[in-house]
Amino acid sequence: MDAVVTVTHVDKSFNKKRILHDVNLTASSHEILGLIGPSGAGKTTIIKNIMGMEQPDGGEVTIFGKRMPNRPVLQRIGFMAQDDALYESLTGKENLKFFAQLFGVKKEQLKQRIDYTAGVVNLNQDLDKRVSNYSGGMKRRLSLAISLIQDPDLLILDEPTVGIDPELRRQIWDELRKYAQAGKSIIITTHVMEDAAECDELLMIREGHIITHGSPTSLEKEYDVDNLEQVFLKAGKSNENSNNH
Amino acid sequence: MRILTITKRIFVEMFRDKRTLALMFIAPLFILSLMYFLFQSNTNTVADIGTYNVSSSLVKTIDNKHIKIHRMDSNVSAKKTIRDKDYAGFIKKTDGHLVVTYQNADQSKTAIIKKSVQMALIKVQIKQLVAATKQSKAGLMKMQAQLRQIKKQLPATLSSRIPTASAPKNVQKPTNLKLTQHYLYGKSNSTFFTTMLPVFLGFMVFFFVFLISGISLLNERNSRTLDRLLATPVKRSEIIYGYLTGYGAVAIIQTAVIVLFCIYVLGISILGSIWVVLLICFALAMVTLSMGLFVSTFAASEFQMVQFIPIVVIPQIFFSGLIPVANMAGWLQVIAHIMPLYYGASALTDVIQKQASFSAIVPQFTAILAFLVAFIALNMIGMRKYRKV
Numbered sequence: 001m002d003a004v005v006t007v008t009h010v011d012k013s014f015n016k017k018r019i020l021h022d023v024n025l026t027a028s029s030h031e032i033l034g035l036i037g038p039s040g041a042g043k044t045t046i047i048k049n050i051m052g053m054e055q056p057d058g059g060e061v062t063i064f065g066k067r068m069p070n071r072p073v074l075q076r077i078g079f080m081a082q083d084d085a086l087y088e089s090l091t092g093k094e095n096l097k098f099f100a101q102l103f104g105v106k107k108e109q110l111k112q113r114i115d116y117t118a119g120v121v122n123l124n125q126d127l128d129k130r131v132s133n134y135s136g137g138m139k140r141r142l143s144l145a146i147s148l149i150q151d152p153d154l155l156i157l158d159e160p161t162v163g164i165d166p167e168l169r170r171q172i173w174d175e176l177r178k179y180a181q182a183g184k185s186i187i188i189t190t191h192v193m194e195d196a197a198e199c200d201e202l203l204m205i206r207e208g209h210i211i212t213h214g215s216p217t218s219l220e221k222e223y224d225v226d227n228l229e230q231v232f233l234k235a236g237k238s239n240e241n242s243n244n245h
Numbered sequence: 246m247r248i249l250t251i252t253k254r255i256f257v258e259m260f261r262d263k264r265t266l267a268l269m270f271i272a273p274l275f276i277l278s279l280m281y282f283l284f285q286s287n288t289n290t291v292a293d294i295g296t297y298n299v300s301s302s303l304v305k306t307i308d309n310k311h312i313k314i315h316r317m318d319s320n321v322s323a324k325k326t327i328r329d330k331d332y333a334g335f336i337k338k339t340d341g342h343l344v345v346t347y348q349n350a351d352q353s354k355t356a357i358i359k360k361s362v363q364m365a366l367i368k369v370q371i372k373q374l375v376a377a378t379k380q381s382k383a384g385l386m387k388m389q390a391q392l393r394q395i396k397k398q399l400p401a402t403l404s405s406r407i408p409t410a411s412a413p414k415n416v417q418k419p420t421n422l423k424l425t426q427h428y429l430y431g432k433s434n435s436t437f438f439t440t441m442l443p444v445f446l447g448f449m450v451f452f453f454v455f456l457i458s459g460i461s462l463l464n465e466r467n468s469r470t471l472d473r474l475l476a477t478p479v480k481r482s483e484i485i486y487g488y489l490t491g492y493g494a495v496a497i498i499q500t501a502v503i504v505l506f507c508i509y510v511l512g513i514s515i516l517g518s519i520w521v522v523l524l525i526c527f528a529l530a531m532v533t534l535s536m537g538l539f540v541s542t543f544a545a546s547e548f549q550m551v552q553f554i555p556i557v558v559i560p561q562i563f564f565s566g567l568i569p570v571a572n573m574a575g576w577l578q579v580i581a582h583i584m585p586l587y588y589g590a591s592a593l594t595d596v597i598q599k600q601a602s603f604s605a606i607v608p609q610f611t612a613i614l615a616f617l618v619a620f621i622a623l624n625m626i627g628m629r630k631y632r633k634v
Contacts, residue, residue: 051476
């Protein structure tokens, strides 16, 4: 277990409004780290600061030992944004190929990578359709396939399971588990508690603060409740109290 | 390599968007043809004028193919007649005064009438002068004849002392001057359209490339694909160059189509090298592209992009040579020199109409390249908004 991503004392404000307060986290290889919290809690802002799309006001982010923002490091990161950023007039295959080429995937491996990633998300049948004809779930799956295209060492997935049916969801989690076992590091954000239960390590976020962290089972034990939703509520309350004092 | 990947993607997207494709290639041809016919008809403007109490000989001299004369039988008010019958002017003679009233709603018609009336007056004066000269010549001849008569009647001794007054042989005959006109550039039938073609050509390229490139990058921002793109190790410059290559190629084809259309369909002669024309258009298109890309940074939607047309595009037309820049006020000339289209149109005019070679337009070309470099640099800075490295 090596630390892949370390975020230390990161603060971020937009228009004088503080979005992130002293965020610290570590994502390691062989591990799935989940950021959970309601929408607007600052999950996507944390992701953007990690990716180097935003510069933190204070603190620092390092990935694979390199301080972010750093362009070459992006080669090793598979990223799936919250909104499906796809080229609608291109087919699914053309989208995959476009990103594969940007990542410099070799010509010989191109077909194999496209077939493999499309297979992970069950899109093989629809690869030749234009994305404008895709359903919301299909677009989500294509986004996920794109994030896997260059066989990255670190996966950062912003709300990957929205609009995906339970069967495929299971399949995707099994796949992510496989990557973690192979030594990759995975960071996902979610507001769904079922997804949170799948993670190895959880960070609960509320209004830009990390209110608690730990593995799902240890958190349930710590707060003496039998599900993660209760953990979130209890942790939120105690955090509020400690803030007030 | 990544540049070409982006270029290729732009081609595929462009080709699938048939309507935009049509806009790029058919709209400029449509507008140029329209202008061609509109400015053609401008050369056979006919001004209607009413006359009252003007001698028919004067009316005849005023009359030409640009004038249509309507004689009035009764003494009517000039203003009222112009209003009622929509004449461009009214000529009335009162007590040796020729009074011309212009409608002046269309200045070109006013100019035609002014010119015709002045020409007619000059002709009439010349005629009178000629008649007067003829009269005095006849008088002279008569006097000489009488002199000869007197001489004959005088005694021989006296007559030998009087020098023979021969008839002045070299009386100034009104010489018949023949007028031959030569045109250095263009032909006698050059219309406003032929003169303005280089400007229009530059503007067409400028306008369509500006709009389409700007909106395409805007789309990429709004659909978040730009964020997605910047989450790959692509360099910001590679995105800009990819766009420039993709739309630059489209612009080259567009210019070639427009130029060939002008030569072979509209029959307009390009005196200089077509290759230099294409080169200038291409450079202009690249500047426009980089300008469109940059301006799109400040637009949040397609609608806001269209709002840049009156601010960025329209002023360019004014300084493109449609109105001669040399006659402008000093500060306006300064503005002209910061407009890329000014250099583009002036270079195109030189090549198309004055047969300038490439070396003659190097200054304008350099200015265009300078704009290009400046806008590319601005774009790279603008992209920083989306990724900090």
